[in-house]
Amino acid sequence: MHLATLIRAEETDLQRVNLSSSGAREIANQHEAADMPQLDFSCRILVLGKTGVGKSATINSIFDQEKATTNAFQPATDCIQEIVGTVNGLNITFIDTPGFLPSSTNNVKRNKRIMLSVKRFIRKSPPDIVLYFERLDLINSGYSDFPLLKLITEVFGAAIWFNTILVMTHSSSSIPEGPNGYTVNYDSYTSQCTNLIQQYIHQAILDSRLENPALFVENHPQCPRNILGEKILPNGQIWRSQLLLFCICTKVLGDVNSLLKFQNGVELGPTNSARVPSLPHLLSSLLRHRSVSNQSGIDDEIEEILLSDKEEGDEYDQLPSIRILTKSQFEKLSKSQKEDYLDELEYRETLYLKKQMKEEYRRRKEKLLLEEQKFSDIDNSDDQQGPPEPVQLPDMAVPLSFDSDCAIHRYRCLVDNDQLLVRPVLDPQGWDHDVGFDGINLETTTEVKKNVYASVVGQMHKNKQDFNIQSECAAAYVNPMGPSYSIGVDVQSVGGKDMVCTVHSNTKLKNIKHNIADCGVSLTSFGKKYYVGAKLEDTLLIGKRLKFVINAGRMEGQGQVAHGGSFEACLRGEDYPIRNDNLSLTMTVLSFNKETVLSGNLQSEFRLSRSLKATVSANLNSRKMGQICIKTSSSEHLQIALVAVFSILKVLLHRKEI
Structure with a gap:
């Protein structure tokens, strides 16, 4: 009591607070002898x-008189x-409330109405303690009050269980027999019943860290008493004083x-410690280059290349005509002639x-010039063209069990003038092996108004257990002679339950002819946690083939900060953007939790011949971790596949020998 008084008085003298138990008793005896007023x-x-x-009966037993x-x-x-x-x-001061009815569908509305009235009653003066009552003699293997506990949590919030004491009435009732036919020990039986209710509370608040104290009560007039007239339990405990x-x-x-504000930092509910997003991952997503493209799909870099090639004449029109050979004529050519012929076709x-x-x-x-000049429909009637006809996409390969015997029944996708593409997602390894379709993909790009474009890309998966969605929505204002602005929202589901939402905005400035500056900000929401980031980026184009990109960014949230940046040099092939041959070198630096990591990445994509492509990538960081990856694809050389089969067999035989 003395400690409680010091805390309530915000006492800061440690010598007075750190009193021994004997000293506290001595002070209490002095106060009683001096007839000092009650605390x-x-x-x-x-x-x-x-x-x-037995809620009202317990109140009467505590006051030792009938008040309820x-x-x-x-x-x-x-x-x-x-x-x-x-x-x-x-x-x-006891706040006695009407009792709830047993858990059932018919009683949910009445119980919720009582809880809402109690919530309004305690709004002005919240209680210090909550006593939740349950009868000990009615708890058995079929006991389940989870719906009622869940409803209490939904109405009052999970914080109501923070100061709750479990009160078990009828604690002197006969103890049931165990599986062996003998009476169960009293302490073990009460502990088992308490743990059962505590488990339901954990399920209701989705948190197993909370442990509520339990108190056992007996209000029957024939309850045994000690020599002082106090009611005692079968284990000899005086429940009223306890x-x-x-x-x-x-x-x-x-x-x-309240004084130390501990409760503000303690949140009851599901722990998301294992699902906290990684700041380095969010930072790398922020630093990712986002190209602003219009409805024609031409971004800024390709536009710069097309502008540089505008003054050059069309080489294709200056080429002499060529005779296309048939298959039989091609077979009659020599090997060198075949190579020359194929090289000429590829060049053309x-x-x-x-x-x-x-x-x-x-x-x-x-088209942009026509819109700016606002020609009349009559003047433009000769230049206007009708909307293009829908284009049929290639048929999807479906499982044999799902394919139709009739050739006219096919699952096909069309691309029409409204730039809307909807197609199913085929997953042969999904839960439904007969159908194989468990998702849908949506892509659309439209011109909202002059120089304003919007795009939506999304994919949804649904099976018997999880529902996953990934979407990227963006809107951009593209000024041909000035800056470009874009804003987007990315949504992704994590674990089938949680959602990660990111709002990002970018501004691109063309301050020099071949230089593009970019700045952007982002806000990421995951559960009740928020992360804010910003970045700066500059792109320098030298000619048609050489590009330099340098960027830096910062991501902050939940008391943590991550810094990072990168420098990229890319050398493209002579036929870019028709052919995607390139060689790029990237250096990256990342600082997080007082640790700095340097990494380098080398990536190259090139063609060894007309039908053979190769991709080589290698990376290494300051932690002495790295990776080398070589990928090849060919439509003619069967030897590459044989080499892969030989390597796999060699590894399997080596393991067998070991």
Whole structure:
């Protein structure tokens, strides 16, 4: 009591607080001998529980007089009432509430109505302690009050269990027999019943860290008493004094939590410690280059290359005509002639694709000029063209058990003028092996108004257990002669339950002809945690083939900060963007938790011949960890596949020998 008074008075003298138990008793005896007034210590106690469990009877037993009406055959408390009294110098106020009905679908509305009325009643003056009542003699293997505990958690919040004491009435009832036919030990039986209720509370709040104290009560008039007239339990425990002690301790802990603000840092609920997003991962996602493309799909870098090639003539139109050989004529050629013929066709194909890309770019520019000049429909009638017809995508390969015998019944996807593409996602390894389709993919790009474009890319998967969604929505304002602005929202599900939402915005400035500056910010939300990031990026184009990119960024959230940056040098092939041959070198630095990691990455993609492509990537960091990856793809050389089969067999035989 003395410690509680010091805490409530915000006493900071450690010599007075760190009193021994004997010293505290001596001070208490001096106060009693001097007839000093009682300590100003009071507490408000909220009483909850089902009807007929003995809430009002326990209140009468604590005050040792009848202050609440009781009835053994029907509910006696039909409204919320405050019962005030003094017990051993303590000012106690009980908030007696109507009892809940047993858990069932028909009783949910009535129980919720009672809980909402109690919540409104305690809003102005919250209770210090909550007593949740349950009958010990009614707890058995079929006991399940989880729906009621879950409803209490939903209405009052999980924090109500923070200062709750479990009160088990009818604790002197006969103990049931165990599996061996003998009576179960009293302490082990009460512990088993308490653990059962505690497990349901853990399930209701989705947190197993909370441990509520349990108190056993007996209100029957024939309950055994000691020589002082106090009711005792079968194990010899005096429950009334123990209940008062529990209330005092809970009240003191509540004062400590209020003064030291412990409760603000303790949240009851599912622990998400294993699902905290990684700041380095969020930072790398922020630093990822996001190209702003228009409805034609041409981004800034390709546009710079097309502008540089604009003054050059079309080489394809200057080429002499060529005779296309048939298969029989091609077979009659010598090996060197075949190579020369195929090289010539490949060269012409590259020039033709370049010409098509330039024409597409020129048509887009002409369309913009027509819109700016606002020609009338009559003047533009000759230039306008009808909407293109829908284009059929290649048929998807479906399992044989799902394919139709009739050739006209096919699952096909069409690309029409509205730039909307919807197609199923095939997963042969999914849960439904007969169908194989467990998702849908959506892609669309549209021009909202002049120079304003919007795009949506999303994919959804649904099976018998999980629901996953990934989507990227973006809107951009592209000014051909000035800066470009974009804003986007990325949503991704994690573990089928949690959602990660990222809002990002970018601004691109063309301050020099071949230089593009980019700055961006992002806000990521994961559960109740938020992460803020910012980045700066600059891209320098030298000619058509050489590109330098340097960026730096910072990500902050939950008291942690991550810094990072990278420098990239990329050398493209002569036929870019028709052919994607390139060689890039990237240096990255990352600082997180007072640790700095340097890493380098070398990546190259090139063609060894017309039908053979290779990709080589290698990376190494300051932690002495690295990786080398070589990928090849060929449509003619069967020797590569044989080499892979030989390597696999060699490894398997080596393991067998070991």
